[in-house]
Amino acid sequence: MASRNIRLAVVAGDGIGPEVVAEGLKVLDVIAGQYDLAIEKTSYDLGAARWHRTGEVLPDSVLEEIRGQDAILLGAVGDPTVPSGTLERGLLLKLRFALDHYVNLRPVKLFPGVETPLAGVTPEDIDMIVVREGTEGPYTGVGGVLRKGTPHEIATQESVNTAFGVERVIRYAFQIAASRPRRKLTLVHKDNVLTFAGELYQRILKQVAAEFPEVTTDYVHVDAATMFFVNNPARFDVIVTDNLFGDIITDIGAAIAGGIGLAASGNVNPDKTAPSMFEPVHGSAPDIAGQSKADPTATILSVAMLLEHLGLPEAARKIEHAVGADLTERSGARSTQQIGDDIAKRVAG
Amino acid sequence: MASRNIRLAVVAGDGIGPEVVAEGLKVLDVIAGQYDLAIEKTSYDLGAARWHRTGEVLPDSVLEEIRGQDAILLGAVGDPTVPSGTLERGLLLKLRFALDHYVNLRPVKLFPGVETPLAGVTPEDIDMIVVREGTEGPYTGVGGVLRKGTPHEIATQESVNTAFGVERVIRYAFQIAASRPRRKLTLVHKDNVLTFAGELYQRILKQVAAEFPEVTTDYVHVDAATMFFVNNPARFDVIVTDNLFGDIITDIGAAIAGGIGLAASGNVNPDKTAPSMFEPVHGSAPDIAGQSKADPTATILSVAMLLEHLGLPEAARKIEHAVGADLTERSGARSTQQIGDDIAKRVAG
Numbered sequence: 197m198a199s200r201n202i203r204l205a206v207v208a209g210d211g212i213g214p215e216v217v218a219e220g221l222k223v224l225d226v227i228a229g230q231y232d233l234a235i236e237k238t239s240y241d242l243g244a245a246r247w248h249r250t251g252e253v254l255p256d257s258v259l260e261e262i263r264g265q266d267a268i269l270l271g272a273v274g275d276p277t278v279p280s281g282t283l284e285r286g287l288l289l290k291l292r293f294a295l296d297h298y299v300n301l302r303p304v305k306l307f308p309g310v311e312t313p314l315a316g317v318t319p320e321d322i323d324m325i326v327v328r329e330g331t332e333g334p335y336t337g338v339g340g341v342l343r344k345g346t347p348h349e350i351a352t353q354e355s356v357n358t359a360f361g362v363e364r365v366i367r368y369a370f371q372i373a374a375s376r377p378r379r380k381l382t383l384v385h386k387d388n389v390l391t392f393a394g395e396l397y398q399r400i401l402k403q404v405a406a407e408f409p410e411v412t413t414d415y416v417h418v419d420a421a422t423m424f425f426v427n428n429p430a431r432f433d434v435i436v437t438d439n440l441f442g443d444i445i446t447d448i449g450a451a452i453a454g455g456i457g458l459a460a461s462g463n464v465n466p467d468k469t470a471p472s473m474f475e476p477v478h479g480s481a482p483d484i485a486g487q488s489k490a491d492p493t494a495t496i497l498s499v500a501m502l503l504e505h506l507g508l509p510e511a512a513r514k515i516e517h518a519v520g521a522d523l524t525e526r527s528g529a530r531s532t533q534q535i536g537d538d539i540a541k542r543v544a545g
Numbered sequence: 546m547a548s549r550n551i552r553l554a555v556v557a558g559d560g561i562g563p564e565v566v567a568e569g570l571k572v573l574d575v576i577a578g579q580y581d582l583a584i585e586k587t588s589y590d591l592g593a594a595r596w597h598r599t600g601e602v603l604p605d606s607v608l609e610e611i612r613g614q615d616a617i618l619l620g621a622v623g624d625p626t627v628p629s630g631t632l633e634r635g636l637l638l639k640l641r642f643a644l645d646h647y648v649n650l651r652p653v654k655l656f657p658g659v660e661t662p663l664a665g666v667t668p669e670d671i672d673m674i675v676v677r678e679g680t681e682g683p684y685t686g687v688g689g690v691l692r693k694g695t696p697h698e699i700a701t702q703e704s705v706n707t708a709f710g711v712e713r714v715i716r717y718a719f720q721i722a723a724s725r726p727r728r729k730l731t732l733v734h735k736d737n738v739l740t741f742a743g744e745l746y747q748r749i750l751k752q753v754a755a756e757f758p759e760v761t762t763d764y765v766h767v768d769a770a771t772m773f774f775v776n777n778p779a780r781f782d783v784i785v786t787d788n789l790f791g792d793i794i795t796d797i798g799a800a801i802a803g804g805i806g807l808a809a810s811g812n813v814n815p816d817k818t819a820p821s822m823f824e825p826v827h828g829s830a831p832d833i834a835g836q837s838k839a840d841p842t843a844t845i846l847s848v849a850m851l852l853e854h855l856g857l858p859e860a861a862r863k864i865e866h867a868v869g870a871d872l873t874e875r876s877g878a879r880s881t882q883q884i885g886d887d888i889a890k891r892v893a894g
């Protein structure tokens with residue numbers, strides 16, 4: 197009998213999702229052997245195919261089953277044959293909201309050997325963690341349409357921000373910042389325009405800061421932040437920001453740190469009242485699906501974050517080191533499977 | 546008597562605003578001599594100093610006076626000694642909204658000789674125009690706070706989008722796209738999450754596209770767009786986007802095109818029912834204010850946009866060429882005034 201059982205929900209999803217998830221699981225299986233873990237995987241057939249077949253996106257019964265798992269590994273969601281938003285809102289965001297993933301954790305780290313589009317930038321310059329709020333802001337879906345199709349049509353979207361929601365994500369960000377050598381936390385928002393939400397974030401940042409005197413804080417408008425990502429990424433250590441700003445800046449983060457093929461993320465429920473979900477930052481990339489062209493590295497790094505979350509930091513480090521070594525020695529084009537094999541071999545070795 | 550009278554409202558504003566505006570006016574005066582223009586300048590003392598002195602941001606009577614002018618040249622607005630948002634919302638956005646500046650026009654163009662932080666990118670790769678909506682979206686100020694200061698506090702911000710507002714900015718963007726060699730228009734939004742507003746933009750884009758069969762259109766999510774700015778800016782020709790997304794991507798645009806010191810913009814009322822306003826994209830930069838360190842080039846290029854808007858394209862080209870030549874031959878640190886002098890001399894020469 198294995199020393200530890202992990203019930204893992206696998207949502208491979210659309211496009212390149214299944215391809216990259218297969219490689220993530222390949223690496224996870226090696227780790228399982230080494231750490232005496234029994235990974236009980238349950239695959240959930242969710243995404244475009246199911247929607248086309250049955251019209252279902254995420255049935256309540258499936259959501260409840262997933263709720264009983266220890267963690268979720270997700271590939272990617274969304275397909276051009278499905279109306280935009282159907283799968284994103286109905287599946288991905290539904291999971292994040294229903295499972296209270298209030299921390300969307302996104303490291304932005306340039307590994308040695310990886311090419312960045314920025315001139316003259318080294319791995320020392322890009323090493324930050326973005327703590328993106330995951331359960332409110334403009335992502336609530338609150339809003340609507342009035343007088344649709346007429347010249348007087350109005351469409352609204354509401355950003356909803358609560359003291360409860362803002363405080364818990366800010367406190368989490370402080371904890372992360374306190375654990376890192378630079379101990380610096382930057383709030384990214386747009387408080388000069390979105391004055392109601394911005395003032396709430398600013399006020400709570402100041403309040404929580406009192407609990408973490410060792411952490412330095414500052415503030416940057418989101419527009420300026422994107423500029424700093426390009427011309428001074430070293431100024432950032434830990435960033436805390438709202439759901440939409442976090443979405444945007446972590447894509448630039450991925451771009452400067454070597455591309456979307458390397459960017460991992462965790463949708464974390466720190467209170468562990470429901471399983472957390474780990475996924476690459478990239479989307480389903482339908483244009484390259486089924487061609488073994490996708491880079492599974494982001495998914496493999498997401499598996500490392502999953503292990504860390506489950507209390508297996510040593511296993512997580514092992515995967516990160518294997519990825520680091522693989523990235524340093526990359527040369528020539530490899531298939532999705534080949535990259536997975538190479539990293540799995542290093543983890544095994 | 547001069548052949549043409551131009552009544553110009555000058556709002557120098559805060560921080561480096563007055564310094565860069567002085568150089569913009571220096572260049573404008575040279576042009577005035579050459580094109581037989583009488584520029585009647587009225588300076589409006591608005592910004593942090595006035596607010597501290599009188600508590601006023603933009604009195605109605607001043608707004609009405611400005612409304613009677615032909616155009617506005619603005620420096621920068623905002624100061625750390627004034628509560629965040631007070632001047633931005635009360636002065637800058639108030640002007641944009643009251644004068645119906647529904648097109649916020651922001652060229653992103655890498656001039657030859659200018660350093661970009663992107664490796665291996667040439668001026669051919671960065672030449673786009675962002676058409677940012679200027680009078681609605683998340684910038685309306687609609688929203689509020691409930692139960693302030695309690696653990697049950699809620700802060701909302703509403704993005705308001707109308708068929709009227711979306712259609713007019715999209716039509717303008719098509720006109721710009723149709724006038725450029727590549728004839729390509731990209732909608733940047735986040736329609737998979739902000740489904741109500743996103744669907745409105747998509748639907749109206751398709752409708753208006755029927756009037757411009759020569760223009761190719763495509764769509765990119767805002768998060769992916771920021772990535773493309775960094776690793777494939779050449780994919781963009783003209784972009785149309787909402788107020789907030791436009792704010793964010795034009796700052797990355799400025800970063801990749803040589804920095805915020807070069808990025809010009811026009812807040813345009815294409816129907817000319819009120820004066821349009823031209824301003825550098827940068828802010829008031831209080832950290833370098835009063836030190837003659839600010840680059841006035843963005844303001845000088847904004848003056849060129851102003852002249853173009855007033856029907857003086859030849860004068861606009863003249864300034865752009867002078868700036869282009871100045872940028873190619875830049876060397877060593879020059880003061881704000883020196884850069885203004887150098888460009889003015891080229892325009893004169």
Ligand SMILES: CC(C)[C@H](C(=O)O)[C@@H](O)C(=O)O
Nearest residue numbers: 274284288443477737738768
């Ligand atoms: C697919 C989409 C809904 C999602 C988001 O906007 O959060 C994605 O862009 C991400 O960053 O995980």
Ligand SMILES: CC(C)[C@H](C(=O)O)[C@@H](O)C(=O)O
Nearest residue numbers: 388389419623633637792826
């Ligand atoms: C100062 C601020 C209100 C403004 C904006 O957000 O529009 C600025 O960032 C800009 O881009 O002109």
